[in-house]
Every structure is written in structure tokens, then in C-alpha cells.
Amino acid sequence: MFYRKNIPGWERALRVIVGFCTIAFGLLGMSASLLAYLIVATGLTALLTGFVGFCPMCAMVGRRLDSEPGKEKP
Structure with a gap:
């Protein structure tokens, strides 16, 4: 099953860093x-x-996440 990404890139990086720190x-x-x-x-x-x-x-x-920048959500 495939899921659409719902986390922006900057938040993904932050989650990885915080995850490693929390595990440590x-x-x-x-x-x-x-x-x-x-x-x-x-x-x-x-x-x-x-x-x-x-x-x-x-x-x-x-x-x-917006699939196309500049296009408004319906």
C-alpha cells in the first residue's frame, strides 16, 4: 500500500534529527x-x-501537502 507524503522536507529532516537525539x-x-x-x-x-x-x-x-506550488486547494 502506498501513502502520499504529508510531511514537508524541512519537517522530515527535523524529525530525523530529533529522533536520533531522543533515541540516544x-x-x-x-x-x-x-x-x-x-x-x-x-x-x-x-x-x-x-x-x-x-x-x-x-x-x-x-x-x-500541495502537489503543485501555486495551485490552491479546492
């Missing part, structure tokens, strides 16, 4: 606890949505 904090900055694993899972989610370019939560609220 969860693995290195905290001891092995449930909270550390939740932080790593959050970082993985941000990283995955950054690489793929599709966020299911953004799609649920109706966020879309």
Missing part, C-alpha cells in the same frame, strides 16, 4: 527502565515518520 537520550542518558524504553519508542516513531514522509496522526487530522 533514551539509551545512553537513562538506565534500563520502562521510561527509557518509552523514550526510545518515541524516538523510533519520529525517525520512521521522518524517513517515510508519512505521519498517520497528521493524516487523521487532514494534513496534506
